């Protein structure tokens with residue numbers, strides 16, 4: 582499908598994509614974490630661009646971040662220090678995991694880009710005071726963006742931005758629902774390209790393309806699939822090879838609990854109320870990531886519900902090496918799944934990992950076993 586090819590091509594060459602985006606957006610603001618308030622950045626006329634590691638060898642970042650930091654933050658720092666992110670005008674760091682916070686300190690001290698923000702969102706997300714604090718932080722970030730853009734962000738600007746992001750998010754949800762209903766309707770690698778593209782491409786273009794893809798797929802009837810249904814869980818998945826590997830082993834991804842998947846795009850921002858309140862409420866209602874707190878069982882219940890709703894045969898935990906929040910979360914999530922009799926396995930990955938052979942054998946064994 583031509584529209585999917587646009588996503589595939591866009592994510593292959595991020596610097597070229599960025600230079601094209603610069604023709605229509607004043608500035609590009611990078612972010613690493615799904616708690617970055619993209620709607621505000623977009624409403625300021627800037628382009629929010631999620632940063633992924635180019636997976637180059639770590640050389641320059643070695644002097645700043647130890648090997649026990651996750652490969653995402655080490656890789657992105659390497660890209661910055663070696664000039665591969667020179668298209669950035671600024672970066673925003675939401676207050677989340679330790680690795681991102683340390684990266685933020687180094688980033689600020691290096692001062693490579695004109696704009697820099699730490700957005701210190703609350704850690705607990707289930708109290709009235711957290712909501713008031715969250716709104717304050719978002720309002721302060723809005724003022725900072727206005728200063729950087731030399732303009733006022735009106736409620737109309739915000740509402741337009743919110744409706745674009747709502748459209749993108751609801752269509753990504755529809756794609757996931759279609760994939761769960763008709764496994765294999767989309768190749769895993771195409772699903773990965775679309776979701777990643779939606780985090781880096783011009784959002785107006787994404788909002789134009791996604792409905793066309795959904796409309797075409799809704800008219801498609803793929804043959805019935807006998808593939809094993811898998812839910813992925815973890816932080817980020819920037820390894821398209823995993824999807825292909827699972828498919829070759831006779832499985833298909835039918836849902837995920839990933840920071841680069843459903844956790845990033847789920848939840849609608851209400852369009853009939855004060856926009857800052859509505860943005861804050863989405864963050865408070867969305868399933869938390871393990872670097873935040875809500876209640877002691879919410880993530881366990883969520884992974885079980887995801888597996889049940891998607892009739893999953895199994896759950897694969899994809900842990901990025903040295904990702905502490907997810908490593909601490911894993912035993913508790915596993916216990917929830919084990920108690921429900923839902924088969925699961927853990928794989929550890931690294932952005933710099935080249936040899937996926939051993940992983941492939943382990944995945945194949947798991948798929949045959951479930």
Ligand code: SF4
Nearest residue numbers: 614615677840870872
């Ligand atoms: S997993 Fe949590 S802390 Fe890590 S990038 Fe995603 S939202 Fe941020």
Ligand code: SF4
Nearest residue numbers: 651678680816901904
């Ligand atoms: S992968 Fe883990 S450690 Fe790395 S940025 Fe995301 S949450 Fe933080």
